[in-house]
Amino acid sequence: MIDFSPQPVQLLSLDGERMPRPDLDPWVDDLDGLALLALYRDMVVVRRIDTEATALQRQGELGLWPPLLGQEAAQVGSARALRDDDFIFPSYRENAVAYCRGVNLTDIVKVWRGNAQSGWDPYTVNMATPAIIIGAQTLHATGWALGVQRDEVDSVAITYFGDGATSEGDVNEAMVFAASFQAPVVFFCQNNHWAISEPVGLQAHRQIADRAPGFGIPSLRIDGNDVLAVMAATRIALDRARTGGGPTFIEAVTYRMGPHTTADDPSRYRDPAELAEWKTRDPLLRLHRLLERLEVITPEVEAETQAIADAVAAELRAGCIGLADPEPLSVFDHVYTTPNATLERQRTDYAGYLTSFGSQPGEGR
Amino acid sequence: MIKVFKLPDLGEGLTESEIVAWLVAPGDEVALNQHIADVETAKAVVELPSPFAGVVSELHRPAGVVVHVGEPIVSFDVVGDADTPDAGATDADTPDAGATDAAAPAQAEKREANLVGYGPAVERGGHPQRRARPGGGAAVLASGLAVDDPAEDGSAGGQAVGDTAASVGRAAPDAGTSAVTDQVTSVDQPAVTSGADRPRSTPPVRALARDLGIDLTTVTGTGRDGLITRDDVRAHITKSVPATGLPVTTPDRSGPEAFPRETRAPIKSLRKLTAKAMVQSAFTAPHVTEFLTIDVTPTVELLDSLRADRGFADAGIGILTVVAKALCIAVGRTPAVNTRWDESAGEIVQFHYVNLGIAAATPRGLVVPNIVDADRLDLQGLAAALAELTTAARAGTTAPAALSGGTITVTNIGVFGIDAGTPILNPGEAAILAMGAIRSRPWEYRGQIALRKVLTLSLSFDHRLVDGEQGSRFLADIGTILADPARVLTMI
Known part of the structure; x- marks a missing residue:
C-alpha cells in the first residue's frame, strides 16, 4: 500500500543514488536510461527557457515573468506522467508544464509581453491558460473532473497551485467538492516555501499535505526536486482517479530559487543561507548524477542537450521579439461567444474614433 | 547598424531606475544576455543582460544617475541580424519606436506598484x-x-x-x-x-x-x-x-x-528626500520634547573674555561652540542620548564617540553634516570645525562622508530669531537639541529682578531609547554648564 508518511518521499538521493522504495518502485520501473535522459533534457530546456524569458523581461521585451527556477523536477516529472486526454489547470508559473504539453513557445510568452489576453487555445493541448487569480483554477479542475465523471471517460484533471494558494477559499472549496463527488482530479501543490515574501511556515503550522485528509482526500508528501518521486506520485494519483478512487493531493516539496516574479527582490526578505542550502538540492544536479552513475550521459550528449536548449531559447527570443502588435479592434474579439449588440456598437464607435486620427499612415501620431 | 537600448520598466509599473554600475565600456564586445550593468529600481537591484550581441558604441548615461523608463542608456554596433530580429529592436534612425513600446509597461506612468514587500515605491x-x-x-x-x-x-x-x-x-x-x-x-x-x-x-x-x-x-x-x-x-x-x-x-x-494663483512643482531632489527622512523619523521614533530656559549671562561673559584674550581672539568661539562643547560633556554623563535603534538587528547601538550633526540651511535646502569625534575636540578645535563645516555646507562642497554617520544633532534656530521648537530627530539618532536666540530679559537674579541674557533649549529625544529621567538630566547638564561654565569642573 501507499505510505502516507509525513516525510517527503525520495527515490533519488542528493548524490543521485537510486533509493529503493517497494511501494513506489513499480511506478517508475519502466524508466530506462533513455527515458531518464529525456526527462533531464526537458529540465535543462525549461531552465533555459526560464533564463531567456527573465533576460527578455530585463531587456524590456516582456512586461513580467514568473521564474520557475528550482521547480523543474516538480513540473516536468508530473507533466510527463499525464496522458494527452488529461486536462491541466495551471497557475501562472507552470511554464515547464506548458512546454512539456507542447504549447508553442511564442504562445507561452505573448501574454507576459502584453500582446494578447491569453496565449493559446486550451482545447488543442488540453491545458488551460495560466490562472493569475490565486487558486481559482482548482475549482475549474474539479468542475471539469465532475464533467468527465458524468461522461464516464477515464480522463483526469490535474491542477497546479502553490503553498500560498492552499490558504485560499477556492482551493478548499475545490477539495470539498472533489471529495464529495470523488471527482477524478489531482491536486498538485508545489510547496516552493514562499508565497511571494511570506514563508510557508507562517500559514501552515502543519505540513500542507496534512490538510487534504481533513477533506477526505489522501495525500502524498514527496521531494519535489526528485523527478522520479514526482513521477511516481503523479502516476499513483492518476491511477487512483482513473479507476474511480477519487481525488489525491500531492505536496511536492520544492524551492523557488529565484524571485516571485521579475518585479520581486527576494534578498529583501530571504536568508541567503536558505538559498545556498537549497542549491545543494538542485533537481537538475541530482538527475545528472544519476545519469552519470548509469553512464548514460557523455560529453557529447551533454553538448547536444545544451545545443537543444540554446536553440529553444533562440526560437523563444525570435518569436517573442517578432510578435506583431495586436490590432486595436481585436480587443473586442473573444468577449462573447455570440454576437452582442452593445459590444458591436462600441466596436463601430471605436473604429470611427481610430479613423478620425487621419487616413495617412503616421499622420495621427 | 547602431542599436539604441532604452531603459525598460524592470518591474511592474516602475518609472525610473538608477544605473548602479556599468560592467562594460564603449568598444567592448558583448554577447547576447551578457551581464552589462547593475540597475536599481525601487523594488530591486537587477542585472541587466545585453539585448544584443555586438560592440558597445556608447553609454548614454553614466553610473550613479537615475534614468527614466524609455530614455536611451546604451548603444550597440550590431553586425548582422542573426540573433536579433528587427521588430523589437530600435534603430538609431527611428528613435520613436522604443524597444519598450510593444510591451505593456510602456503605459506604466499611471500605474503604481501593487505587490507587497517592495519598499518605498510610492x-x-x-x-x-x-x-x-x-x-x-x-x-x-x-x-x-x-x-x-x-x-x-x-x-x-x-x-x-x-x-x-x-x-x-x-x-x-x-x-x-x-x-x-x-x-x-x-x-x-x-x-x-x-x-x-x-x-x-x-x-x-x-x-x-x-x-x-x-x-x-x-x-x-x-x-x-x-x-x-x-x-x-x-x-x-x-x-x-x-x-x-x-x-x-x-x-x-x-x-x-x-500671475497664476497657484503653481505646481514636482516633489524631488533634496525636498523629496528630506520629506521622506522626516516622515520616517516622525512616525517611527516616538518623540518627546523638553524645554529649559536658562540665564546664560555667565557664558556670554565668558565669550566676551575669550574674545579679549589674545590666545582665543581669532578662534571664532561663539555660543554655538559652547553649546556643542556642553552637549559633548553632557553626553559623557548620559550616554543613552548617543545611541541608535537598530530595528532590523533588534539591537541598540551605543556610540562611544560623538559625531555631532549641525543642521545647516543652505540655498538647496536642509543638510546635516557632522563633526567627527566632536567629543575629542577642545573649544578652539570645535570652533574651527564648525566654521569649516558651515562654510562647506553653504557652498555646497560638503564631502559626502561628512553627511553620514552622525550620532546626535544640534540645530541653531536662534539665528532666525526663534526661541524654541520641537525639532524632529535626524533619522537614526536618539536626540536633537535646538538652541534658541539669546535675549535680554528681566530675570530673577540673586533675589532681585535683573536684565539678563536668557536662552531656551529644546531637546527632542527618542523615547524608545531615552527615558524622561535621562533626557531631563542631559538637558539639565547642558543648562547647568551654560548657566555657570565653572560647573564643568564638577562634571569631567
Missing part, C-alpha cells in the same frame, strides 16, 4: 507623470528652476537626509544635458499651465496640431462649445504662423493669467 512614482504634462515642463523652464533640476535629480536615490545631501554636494556630472533635452522636447506641445487652460479639442486633433507644430491655444474653435476641430487647425495653418515654423512656446498672455 515616493518614486510621480515624476514622469509630470513630465508627461508638457506645460509643466515649460513652466519650470521659464521660472529658471530647471537649471538645478538635472544635477539633483540625477543623483537622487539616497535614503536618508545624510545620504541625499551628499548628492547635492557632488558636482553634477552631466548637468543639463538630458533634462534640458527633455524640456526642449516638451515644448513641442503647447505650453499650458493647468487643465482649465487647455483648449477644448479631441486627441486626434491634438495629435494633428502637434504634428503640424501648431499651438492649440492660438486656434479658435468653431465646433460645439468652442471645440477645436480638424478644420480649425487646418484653417489656422493658412493664417499667420511663425515663419520659422517653430511652435509657439510661450503664448503671449496679459492680465491676471500672467
